[in-house]
Each structure stands twice: as C-alpha cells, then as structure tokens.
Amino acid sequence: MKRFLQKAIPKMYGFYFNILSLFSQEKAGKLALKVFSTPRRGRISEHQIEFLNSARQQRIAFKDGLFMLYHWKGDGPTVLLNHGWESNAFRWKYLFDDLKALDYNIIAIDGPAHGNTSGTLFTAIEYSKLIKATVELYEPEVIISHSVGAMATVYNEFHHPSPSLKKLVLLGGPNSLEVIMKDYQKLLSFNKKVYTGLDKMLFKRFGYHVTEFKTENFAVNITAQTLILHEQNDRIVPVSAGREIAGKMQNVTFIETQTGGHSLHTKENTNHIIEFLKNDNS
Structure with missing residues (x-):
C-alpha cells in the first residue's frame, strides 16, 4: 500500500x-x-541533535526568517559546508573528524526550509543568498558543497566572487535545471x-528560463583550485553533470569515483577530499 x-x-x-x-x-x-520547491524531508531528527549541539549556534536573519549557522572553532583555515536537497548540516558528520584533525575552523549552515532554518520553500537561488551572507561573515578559504548546495555555491560565486576562496570542493552537483525539470x-x-x-x-x-540555468555557465570564472567528485553510477544526478561542469572550469580536478552513490559517504571519497585540501599543488 x-x-x-x-x-x-x-x-x-x-x-x-x-x-x-x-x-x-x-x-x-x-x-x-x-x-x-517544497522539501518533504531535511528537518533535524532526534539522532542528529547531539552532534549539532556540539557547535556554537548562531541564527542570522534572512528574507524568510532566520537561518541556522553552526560553528566548530579551529585555528586553521575556515571551511564552509553546504548540504544538498532534503538534508541539513548533520550530513557533514562523516567528514567532521578529518577536518578537525587538520584544525579547520568549521562553519556549516542549514539551507532554506531545512534543518533549523525558517521557510517552506527551497531553490538554489534562495540558498545562494544564505551562502553569500555566510561568506561575507566568515570569509572561508575553503567551501565544500553537496548536490544542489554545489549548484547554489557556484551560482553565488558567479554573481558574488569570494575574494577569500582558495579551494572549492563540489560533490555530486547537478548541472542542467532542464534535466531536473x-x-x-x-x-x-x-x-x-x-x-x-x-x-x-x-x-x-x-x-532565468529553465534552459538557461546551468551550473557550467556559472562556473566559468571560478579561479580557485577546484575538486569535483562524482560517483560513476550516481542514480540521482548522472556523472555526466560532473563532467560537464568540470569541462568549463579553469583550475579543476575531476574524479569519477567508484563508491558512495549520490551521498559520496565513503572512505575513498573522504580521502580524495582530505588529500586535495592538504596538497598545495592540487
């Protein structure tokens, strides 16, 4: 039934x-x-509360209310983490220990209508406004974004380039809105x-018309060192999307991974991310 x-x-x-x-x-x-544009999942679950409460939490005003920002202080570079559709900042728990081991100053946010952030509707463009506000507050040197979070991040970088950004990691990001629609x-x-x-x-x-909204078109001016990870059998966003985005970028490493599906939550992919962050010549 x-x-x-x-x-x-x-x-x-x-x-x-x-x-x-x-x-x-x-x-x-x-x-x-x-x-x-209405997510049905992504609010905070009971099992997620303890991890998220380990951060300093800050509510910041935006058009539809308040968005939630989580901060785990570190003495190293600042990294901003942007989740995808029907998710929230908890999705980064799998990567947290590896980032803390490098002493990163970790910032994560809940997108519109997700986690502890206000609102009922979610689009990449609205999400990009929260990313912009966070970048202006914390000036991250690294941004790691998953799925629609990757699309929103690239859109924001096109319209509001981040002077502080040195490294960008895009995980399973969609390219064409037309394909999604x-x-x-x-x-x-x-x-x-x-x-x-x-x-x-x-x-x-x-x-924008549906046919005009493509991540690859917003990625062309990004100069930060970029890593794109996409699983070869991703059933949510085809690997061709990652190839298309990478094909338009100036300073990019594209890795077609063997494990992790759309979430990319495997040790193989974590290792790719950490090696990229540690390597000055990525």
Missing part, C-alpha cells in the same frame, strides 16, 4: 496541475513550481502547458 501511494501521489499532483492549466496556465505553473515533469505526468507556465513563473521570479 505504501509503495502504491508513493507512486500515486505524484500522479495526482500532475492530474491536478493539468486540470488547473485548462483555466489558468499561470496558476498551474505557479503551483507546479511551489510543489517542486524534465524528470519532475515525467514523475508527475503534467502536460506541456503546465511546463510552459512553470518556465514563465521561473523567469518571472528569478530571471
């Missing part, structure tokens, strides 16, 4: 969008974008009219 509902509910959304588009393409597109359309089975309305709403709110 649970499996049936998991398949049926998206189709019900799509059916409703299709009916609504008969009366108003704009309203159908607006609702489709809202559903797309086409998958969304297929999952919900909504029609072309709804898709066009969604595209118009995206342009109205953010200034």
